[in-house]
Amino acid sequence: SDALDVERIREDFPILQREFNGNQVVYLDNAATTQTPEPVIESISDYYRNYNANVHRGIHQLSQEASIAYEEAHDKLAEFIGANGREEMVFTKNTTESENLVAYAWGLNELGPGDEVVLSEMEHHASLVTWQQLGKKTGADVKYIPVTDEGYLDMEAAEKLITDDTKMVSVVHVSNTLGTTNPVGELADIAHDHDSYIFVDGAQAVPNRPVDVQAIDADFYAFSGHKMVGPTGIGGLYGKEHVLEEMEPYLYGGDMIRKVTYDDSTWEDLPWKFEAGTPNIAQGIALAAAVDYLEDIGMERVQRHEEQLAEYAYDRLTEEGDVEIYGPPADDRGGLVSFNVDGVHAHDLSSILNDHAVAIRAGDHCTQPLHDKLGIAASARASFYIYNTREEIDKLVDAVDDARQLFAQ
Numbered sequence: 001s002d003a004l005d006v007e008r009i010r011e012d013f014p015i016l017q018r019e020f021n022g023n024q025v026v027y028l029d030n031a032a033t034t035q036t037p038e039p040v041i042e043s044i045s046d047y048y049r050n051y052n053a054n055v056h057r058g059i060h061q062l063s064q065e066a067s068i069a070y071e072e073a074h075d076k077l078a079e080f081i082g083a084n085g086r087e088e089m090v091f092t093k094n095t096t097e098s099e100n101l102v103a104y105a106w107g108l109n110e111l112g113p114g115d116e117v118v119l120s121e122m123e124h125h126a127s128l129v130t131w132q133q134l135g136k137k138t139g140a141d142v143k144y145i146p147v148t149d150e151g152y153l154d155m156e157a158a159e160k161l162i163t164d165d166t167k168m169v170s171v172v173h174v175s176n177t178l179g180t181t182n183p184v185g186e187l188a189d190i191a192h193d194h195d196s197y198i199f200v201d202g203a204q205a206v207p208n209r210p211v212d213v214q215a216i217d218a219d220f221y222a223f224s225g226h227k228m229v230g231p232t233g234i235g236g237l238y239g240k241e242h243v244l245e246e247m248e249p250y251l252y253g254g255d256m257i258r259k260v261t262y263d264d265s266t267w268e269d270l271p272w273k274f275e276a277g278t279p280n281i282a283q284g285i286a287l288a289a290a291v292d293y294l295e296d297i298g299m300e301r302v303q304r305h306e307e308q309l310a311e312y313a314y315d316r317l318t319e320e321g322d323v324e325i326y327g328p329p330a331d332d333r334g335g336l337v338s339f340n341v342d343g344v345h346a347h348d349l350s351s352i353l354n355d356h357a358v359a360i361r362a363g364d365h366c367t368q369p370l371h372d373k374l375g376i377a378a379s380a381r382a383s384f385y386i387y388n389t390r391e392e393i394d395k396l397v398d399a400v401d402d403a404r405q406l407f408a409q
């Protein structure tokens with residue numbers, strides 16, 4: 001069949017057996033961080049047990065094995081998102097670092113008064129705060145593509161906002177709060193018509209659907225390993241080769257140089273020019289194992305599974321009529337729902353859900369300005385992944401009902 005074998009997948013995730021408050025955990029905080037399957041845990045363990053060594057330096061056997069595995073991990077990730085090769089795949093700590101790398105290495109040199117950076121109102125703080133602060137440092141103006149009441153980008157406004165003064169458009173591919181999928185390919189075309197670059201924040205896209213950076217025609221594309229069954233401390237920055245070639249390094253030091261004298265230095269080839277110092281070797285190698293794991297399942301099936309769960313959750317949560325869900329309708333969302341229940345603060349809701357061992361996120365999900373725009377201080381967010389089931393969503397709905405009863409008294 002075309003559906004996921006969820007029961008089989010669940011067996012790979014030891015943490016899903018955890019119990020707290022007398023209940024088996026229902027983990028619905030996947031947009032924050034996903035859980036880790038045995039092959040990824042095994043990959044980390046195998047590295048430290050059998051070939052832990054520094055990369056790029058030694059000619060001894062262990063260093064060679066570590067170097068090859070670490071470099072091949074770049075090839076794997078490049079292929080996974082449709083990049084041409086390892087030259088275009090820089091490993092970073094996470095999406096946040098990828099944003100900052102481009103802001104500092106490119107923006108600080110290229111932006112000045114009269115230049116404009118165009119973001120959207122649904123940006124995560126990772127991009128919003130980074131470009132906002134870079135605007136302050138360089139004198140560039142930061143503008144925002146508005147979000148409509150239905151939770152989509154206002155594309156007519158985008159056409160007007162992006163002009164010949166625009167040097168960078170930075171937009172989120174899939175919103176971590178609204179679940180909206182943005183037309184990033186269309187935005188790339190508009191940006192390129194005005195000789196602007198486009199940076200796409202793919203933190204909620206790469207884990208959840210097939211992504212092809214060249215089909216989008218993104219100049220930069222970022223993601224985080226810990227949201228795609230990989231370890232923490234590793235993520236990626238895709239950049240078009242000629243764009244990365246033209247950029248100055250972000251961090252200086254060992255591993256990123258070719259020739260150093262007391263007076264000057266030259267840089268190592270891509271992508272190593274952007275990976276100064278000893279990198280997160282085990283994490284990088286384990287991220288490749290995470291990609292193997294997801295590719296075995298198939299990204300189309302991952303996407304379908306999550307979106308079906310989100311649609312089911314949307315329908316079940318709104319049965320009572322006192323739940324507001326933010327963003328697009330049930331049949332047009334990524335695998336998450338952010339919501340509020342009338343009369344119950346999101347933090348109280350999350351704490352009552354925790355009594356049922358249902359793990360969700362409560363807060364502003366690093367989109368404070370968007371929450372301000374929605375007129376709310378916080379929301380609850382349930383986000384789904386390959387190991388989640390309808391039964392777990394039923395448990396979520398029962399726990400929400402419990403909160404409703406408690407606060408009705």
Ligand code: PMP
Binds near residue numbers: 096124176201224366
């Ligand atoms: N962008 C989006 C859309 C996200 O959902 C997240 C994670 N919440 C980030 C950026 C930041 O990711 P990280 O914390 O791994 O850098």
